[in-house]
Amino acid sequence: MNNAVNILLYAPFIGAVLAYILGKLKQPLAFWVAEITGGLLFLASIVIFVTHSGVPIDIDYTWISYGDLKLPFGIYIDHLSIVMLLIATGLGLADIHFAHDYMGSDPDQPRYYAKVLFFIGGMILLVITKDLIGAFVGWEFMGLASYALISFWYFKNSAANAGMQAFLYTRFGDIFILAAIGLLYYYVGTVNLVELNHLADAGQINKIVALVAALFIFMGAIGKSGQFPLYPWLMNAMEGPTTVSALIHGATMVNSGIYIVARLFNFYAYTDxxxxxxxxxxxxxxxxxxxxxxxxxxxxxxxxxxxxxxxxxxxxxxxxxxxxxxxxxxxxxxxxxxxxxxxxxxxxxxxxxxxxxxxxxxxxxxxxxxxxxxxxxxxxxxxxxxxxxxxxxxxxxxxxxxxxxxxxxxxxxxxxxxxxxxxxxxxxxxxxxxxxxxxxxxxxxxxxxxxxxxxxxxxxxxxxxxxxxxxxxxxxxxxxxxxxxxxxxxxxxxxxxxxxxxxxxxxxxxxxxxxxxxxxxxxxxxxxxxxxNGYYVEAMITWISKNIIVNALAKSARWFDSKVIDYIVDATVPTTYQVYKLFRVGHSGKIGTYMGQMVLGVAIIVLAILIIVKGL
Incomplete structure (x- = not known):
């Protein structure tokens, strides 16, 4: 069983490297490496499905340990995970197989198949991880790969812009997931997906904290699964190859938002x-x-x-x-x-x-x-x-x-x-x-x-x-x-x-x-x-981003630069001159004046010492 898990964890990323390197040596090898890797991943998923006894595969790792701080990185495979694995690897294999002809004339096949395998690897990591931290890593792997695949034909402005839009829209949602991880770790003490469900069932989580965390995670799901209002990237993602669209819209990425809510279903039900x-x-x-x-x-x-x-x-x-x-x-x-x-x-x-x-x-x-x-x-x-x-x-x-x-x-x-x-x-x-x-x-x-x-x-x-x-x-x-x-x-x-x-x-x-x-x-x-035009939601987001957020920040920065920074810089000259004039008064060149200043200074010091001693 652990061999199948190891194949799922490592094979897509090793396959991605091999597909790129061998494809550069001889282009058809990129497809065959991807085909074999996809078949191996699907076979590993079938083995887990057939041999699974009903008891979840539960493997604990510690990713980072520093003093009292320990970041977990565990594996948890139950029936929900197995169904998602079969979808991701099975449809991923069908997609790779179909691409033999569809992408057959493209000169950048090594780069294409490497990105596809990396994408599938991110989805696998998401669905078999035990903790929100591991899920977030898989989540981000998919986000990076989707950006690279949507903008695969980067020499077209429309494709490059679509990839960047997908990256920005989904990253906006991902910020909230990162905030939810911090919130849960600080207030609940765990980001273990299974434990969060159990704690919710037992009513041992503060409802306000749980509600905020659940809504934050749902914001990430809105971005990944193309829900209102973060859906415009989903339509513009069509600039990528159709095989990429099938992978993103059918097998992997868009399903991840639903999966994360389903994985935390009891937690969500507890928070309303x-x-x-x-x-x-x-x-x-x-x-x-x-x-x-x-x-x-x-x-x-x-x-x-x-x-x-x-x-x-x-x-x-x-x-x-x-x-x-x-x-x-x-x-x-x-x-x-x-x-x-x-x-x-x-x-x-x-x-x-x-x-x-x-x-x-x-x-x-x-x-x-x-x-x-x-x-x-x-x-x-x-x-x-x-x-x-x-x-x-x-x-x-x-x-x-x-x-x-x-x-x-x-x-x-x-x-x-x-x-x-x-x-x-x-x-x-x-x-x-x-x-x-x-x-x-x-x-x-x-x-x-x-x-x-x-x-x-x-x-x-x-x-x-x-x-x-x-x-x-x-x-x-x-x-x-x-x-x-x-x-x-x-x-x-x-x-x-x-x-x-x-x-x-x-x-x-x-x-x-x-x-x-x-x-x-x-x-x-x-x-x-x-x-x-999709109810002009994309136009509204663009207008708000440009005119309210970007322009407001730009105007604020410009005002601060011109009114505060420039004022401070410009004020240094007259201030320096005034200091110069102040100190110049005492530098007359006469010995009598210097002696009088010294006596006055000594008197002030002695007086200060007497006041301090008397106060004590």
Whole structure:
């Protein structure tokens, strides 16, 4: 068992170094090192899953010891960790395999695969660590790697800016996690994730301290998982390769925020911070789903969809259901990785065309890709028997049973709109006639081994995994799934989705001209612009940062420099002159004057001594 743990800890980082060095010697070696390393990591995760006895793997280390100060760095692997390991390593391997063709013509493959393995290593470290300190290290590893991967094509200004934006937005949230670590260490005396849950269950933590720490940690989760208001980086991250988008939005980084809240679920329930989680997530789900309706780029539609569905998983946690939140995270990771890799296949086939409105008719040229993306779309929409139906219905049901009105309404709208934006996307890409001359002429043929194989595996996993939804819930939570489904709600969801589907299909059957006519109305154009720009949250953050924070600091610094520093510097000349004049009075050059000054000085000293002695 420890051998498998050691492989998970060290293999990704050793593989990253080897992929870069050997890839520089012979470029194809970079892929094969990454492929073998990814396979080894997935195999190690399977070994832990198969041989796990139910008792958590608990290994304690001390990272730093100085006097009474001891910073722990332990390993803790339970069922929750194992599920996250299987997601990170399994989808990571599929992503690496897919990249063989997608990144095959890129001259910087050694750098790419090294960063991908480093990224996967950061996620593994996060999910198997026992303490917030170790989790924070893994958290930061992912943040650094995501910056490097998003800005992989750094010679493009848009990619470089997107990487920097992702770095700054997520670092803003990470500051709060660092503050939570300090707060918990000082007031509670531990940052052990398991102990924090136990102390919360026993009511041995000050509620105010626990609430502040929980909200601080959630701020970090907001940054990593693209929740309101720190979600703009998630959309601009599409400047990176599509394989990077699949890795960030499906397998690893965006799931880390949900994982950390799930790991501290009892701690959050004790503080009542879950109320904040549920409401922020419901708002984020609504923003993501409505904004996805009007996007043009394939990857941006999927990015807003990621924001919406991660928020739906957060709602599950926020209304008090660990089972609902985690099962939707698992299902979302699989079908979203499938959708992003399918989008990558479409972009690869269509000569790197990303605008869905310029595509069309690809079902004839890539029928298998169309089929696999349709399966992912059905799962995202929540259509039975695909896995997304069971988890999304479970979250919505839990929200209606235990959430407030705001949460109920917004998460239900977000869930229903899923079928609208993903159906729109699939129809634009695959049906009708090609709307681009280059696509109408010739397309790249996707290979069976490198592109169709990972898509097919993910497509059938998202279909077949629905059979074991109850088993997965039991495995993660240790409890039997409680069937609290409201019959009328399930019927309402399915019937409403069917109506939305008919409306969307009807619009496109009538032709795109009808949509253009509807969209030409002034009021519709205003709504379109608001949704297209993500409710202008990025613009507001930029304005506040520039005009209030940066300019205010700059003006304050300038005022302090000109009014205080310059005044002090300028005042040295007249002050020095006055001192000079004062001392010059006593330097007349006459011996009598000097003798009188000396006698006066001696008299003052003697008088001071007498006063002191008398006082004693």
């Amino acid at each position: 911070a879950l109320y904040v989680v549920a409401n922020v997530a419901a708002l984020s789900a609504f923003i993501g789903s409505t904004s996805a309706l009007v996007q043009k780029e394939i990857k941006k539609i999927l990015a807003y969809s990621t924001m919406s569905h991660l928020s739906i998983a957060f709602v599950g946690l926020g209304v008090g259901s660990l089972a609902a939140g985690m099962i939707h995270l698992v299902n979302h990771a699989i079908f979203k990785a499938l959708l992003f890799l399918s989008a990558g296949a479409v972009i690869y086939i269509a000569h790197h065309t990303k605008d869905a409105w310029k595509l069309g008719g690809l079902v004839k040229k890539a029928p298998y890709v169309a089929l696999f993306m349709a399966m992912g779309s059905l799962s995202l929409s929540g259509v039975p028997p695909f896995s997304g139906f069971f988890s999304k219905e479970m979250v919505v049901t839990e929200a209606w049973l235990h959430g407030n009105d705001f949460t109920k309404i917004f998460v239900t709208i977000a869930a229903l709109l899923s079928i609208a934006y993903i159906t729109r996307l699939w129809i634009l890409i695959f049906l009708g006639e090609p709307r681009n001359e280059e696509i109408a002429g010739s397309v790249h043929k996707p290979s069976n081994l490198w592109i169709r194989l990972p898509l097919g595996i993910l497509a059938f996993v998202t279909l077949l995994i629905s059979i074991w939804q109850t088993d997965i819930i039991h495995y993660i939570t240790g409890e039997e799934a409680v069937e609290e489904h409201i019959a009328w709600l399930g019927v309402f969801m399915l019937s409403t989705m069917f109506v939305i589907f008919l409306i969307v299909v009807g619009l496109y059957v009538r032709g795109l001209q009808l949509l253009y006519k509807i969209g030409s109305h002034h009021f519709i154009q205003i709504i379109h612009q608001v949704l297209f």
